[in-house]
Amino acid sequence: MRFQIVNKDVKNRGDFKILELSKYVSNDDNIFTLLVGKNSSGKSRLLASVITDFKKSADRYQYYPPSKIIAISTGANDKFPRVSDINTSYLFYSPRNKIDRAKRPLSTRNPLFKTDFLHLERIFDYIALEDYFVRYNFKAISGILSHLGLTENFNVSYNINSVVFDQYFDEIYGSKTSEEIDSSSSFFYEPAKLKDVPRNIRVEFIEFFLTRDKNFSVNIESRHGFSSFLRSTKDLFIYLVEINVLRISKISFYEKKTKSRIGLADLSSGQISFLGIFLTLAVFLENNALVCIDEPEISFHPEWQLDFMYVLQKYFSHYKGCHFIIATHSPQIVSGLRNDNGFILDLETDILHRADSYKCSADVQLAEVFGYPGYNNEYLIRLAMNYIAMIIDDKFVSFEEEEKEKIRMLFKLVDNLDASDTAAVLIKQMGNFMAVKEVPL
Secondary structure (H helix, E strand, O other), rough: OOOOOEEEEEEOOOEEEEEEOOOOOOOOOOEEEEEOOOOOOOHHHHHHHHHHOOOOOOOOOOOOOOOOOEEOOOOOOOOOOOOOOOEEEEEEEEOOOOOOOOOOOOOOOOOOOOOOEEEHHHHHHHHHHHHHOOOHHHHHHHHHHHOOOOOEEEEEEEEEHHHHHHHHHHHHHOOOOHHHHHOHHHHOOOOHHHOOOOHHHHHHHHHOOOOOOOOOOOOOEEEEEHHHHHHHHHHHHHHHOOOOOOEEEEEEEEOOOOOOOEHHHOOOOHHHHHHHHHHHHHHHOOOEEEEEEEEEOOOOHHHHHHHHHHHHHHHHOOOOOOOEEEOOHHHHHOOOOOOOOOEEEEOOOOOEEEEHHOOOOHHHHHHHHHOOOOHHHHHHHHHHHHHHHHHHHHOOOOOOOHHHHHHHHHHHHHHHOOOHHHHHHHHHHHHHHHHHOOOOO
């Protein structure tokens, strides 16, 4: 069943209002809602509120809840909930989510886990350890890497966490064979530090690491997943990652142009943000999900901001029935929305617009959507010059209501322009001509 939020009730200083987040659509294609507005207009609060509606105590969407909720933030000030009482599967990605994996084990055996807090290393655990993720979404993963100038192959290296290793396995590390392991009193008396380790795992562990030291590491290629060497011990390997005995030591990529190897730590902040957002979706997205993304443009070059919606729409179009809600300050992201199911909610006016009415340049977005046109905005200059010419030629009597509305917009925006700005000068000249000609609005 397709998931969609059409209306959302919002509490603001004690008062309630209803915001329209989308128009009803009859197809199963994904829906995109962009939230725009100045700082403190409530974009991040609205995103958080959408998610907290799915707490167990809430029943508003009880008939058609999302299959999964994915929250993504690359900044430091998101307001996404850190709670686990969400009435559906909930994942939250943030670079700040570097948590103790021993306390929150990987749920690779049950991908429909309830709650998880993701960061890049955790995502690469899933890509490396679950072959079907790579096979099913290889096109998306490959396209994302290619967009960053990287080849489709990368390596994930693991080594042994000696502290946790000692905690769990030092007592039996000296055993030589499975027969000796079977006869070890450690396995029969279950000492406290081994009580959570399944017996068959302990046996496999000894046999697997018998000839290796504690600095053992492996490399896993993205296209092929596990090597044949690891396939026979995959369950063991996953378990050791779950209990934090094995941990990622390095993630490496290959540049397309030079074929040279580059580590994750050597990527730019923009590349890391790009990877975090889109790999989260490549690994965890499913049909009929709710996806909330807070200010994805952080650390992005303007060209990448413009490409953001293109990548999102291109590589995830095979999923159906999802609703993406994205808070943004970027006119490039707004300009990049090319979708019949796309909407823009202006939180300054609480008006919902269809994306097809905003398929225009960043200058138009800055002026009409964000209300801050910047210096020498070509769109405003062109409008002002056009209206001045019409006024001089006495064509103002033919002004349509839409043109009158744009003239009102120009007068409103002039207060946000520097006095020396060409657009400001022309708008003031237009006002003078209108006064002389007694042009009505």
